[in-house]
Amino acid sequence: MFQHIKVIAFDADDTLWINETYFREAEEEFAKLLSKYETKNKIDQELFKTEIKNLVYYGYGVKGFMLSMVECALELSNYKIPQKTIEKILNIGKEMLDKPIELLPRIEEVLASLQGKYKLIVATKGDLLDQERKLEKSNLLKYFHHIEVMSDKKEKDYTKLINHLDIQPKEFLMIGNSLKSDVLPLLKIGASAIHVPFHTTWVHEEVSQKEQENSEYVTLTNISEVLSLI
Template sequence: MPENIKVIAFDADDTLWVNETYFREAEEEFAQLLSKYETKNKIDQELFKTEIKNLIHYGYGVKGFVLSMVECALELSNYKIPQQTIEKILNIGKEMLEKPIELLPGIENVLESLQGKYKLIVATKGDLLDQERKLEKSNLLKYFHHIEVMSDKKEKDYKKLIGHLDIKPEDFLMIGNSLKSDVLPLIAIGASAIHIPFHTTWVHEEVSQKEQDNVEYATLTNINEVLSLI
């Protein structure tokens, strides 16, 4: 790690707390609700296609996911899905939004150790209201100087964030679970990144081996190892 790091940014979902697990559970429930119309594999495929198609309209997060489930259900049922089933799909989304915040092991100890030595921020994407709710419920807000809920996490988005922070890319370190969103864009603009994989990753966030080749970044098994690296 470079010695001149001034700002350390943390991804939120599946870096600070559990998130993707709830989406996998919701997909299972959705597939059961639609089982009379298609096979589980087909339902999963069509839901994913619908989500990706709708990213430009809804962005990331639970609300866009729910709208995509409703749209997918209508299409797979040839618009014959019962109103009661639509209500159940909406309830899946409400249950996701009401999930308790399960912090990943060691995260609060790491934040407490780094606070004061670096400027700590959250750099996450998703629905603004939902991410604000989760941060509030997490009791982690006291550790962070700034919260940035981004519409996407591409090179231009990080350049904009670093510009707002009035620092150079080499002063910035990102910590997250997604190679696509939290690592590769940062390395491309001259910043640093630490990858801490979560046990489940959304297909949309996966990258090929070729995209990872010749890219220098650290991979850790858990957040606690950060303290011995920086």
């Protein structure tokens, strides 16, 4: 199945290290700060709508999330939210950016084993500065030939990346936690993908059962199982 692979790309957030958990914690803190204006359910819904609306402006990552929290707070409070609360919201984002990097189990073992046999790259969405900072703090940079911080992960984005690498789609394998971003677009362009689910998934990254139908991909419970496949 993977006999033609030359390049293996890894998603970063929730594939190499924990990320989404911190967003859920931040949303809890945000809801507490806004609790006098709306119910938690309503706050969660409105924040998500604001994030999705702002993706076209800010892209993915903590900084865009911070701006969306501020915008959402202003609207839910009818623009009466105290400046001190805005400061607390910004501090939620800064604390997220300062989080230590917690690698997922056995990831370094997998990278060390694959290095030299394949060209390893990171293909991730998010803010360039933040992802570079996380990679530096992770001590994983030594394993990767190339780091690609993508504005999005659609078919055209992967096609552009594969062309840049000067390989054929069948020579490219993507490993990640998101079916929507790391698996289904690859299958549509003739590349391979391995799905390693993370216990928490952003709603925006969820896909319907229909979208998954007729898609051939491998799902693993732990990334270390990759070593027995390729």
